[in-house]
Amino acid sequence: MKDIDDSAINFLEGTGFEERIPERWTPDHVGARIVDAIRIERCLPPVRGPKPPGNHWREVVNGGIDQTDFADVPWNRPRSASAAEIRQMETAFGWLMLLRHHDAGLAVVTINWAFTVVSGRTVRDLCQRKGWAFGTFYRKRNIALKFVADHLNATAVPVF
DSSP, rough: OOOTTTSSSSSSSSSOOOOOSSOOOOOHHHHHHHHHHHHHHHSSSOOOOOSOOTTTHHHHTTTTTTTTGTTSSSSSSSSSHHHHHHHHHHHHHHHHHHHHHHHHHHHHHHHHHHHHHHHHHHHHHHHHHHTOOHHHHHHHHHHHHHHHHHHHHTTTTTOO
């Protein structure tokens, strides 16, 4: 089904492949959309001008994590994001806010996991740096993604 590296814990840490859009939200698909949202956010140009916008998403996404862990990843990539990608990014960041209101600890684990996947580092290294148990980290991440998927399915949000 999926061509992944044997050392990868989940499909997002594999070599990459074209995924199929499921009929209903699944935890893996929710995770893929959150990781895509972080990647899209990294494509956006930095805020310019004397005063940044008052309520932009970078504060929400970056809240609760140590930015020095991800400082070497470039903010701008050669391609720019489309309007549809930006809309999907904002939707996925809304899921993180939903998760944060439900359980802030699960939100922190999910955000750290997504930034780690985007930065190309391993989750095992993240857990060692933070002093977190590897198995507990993945259990909490899976609980968080399942909560979001169940909420999206219960509210009949279309899968993208």
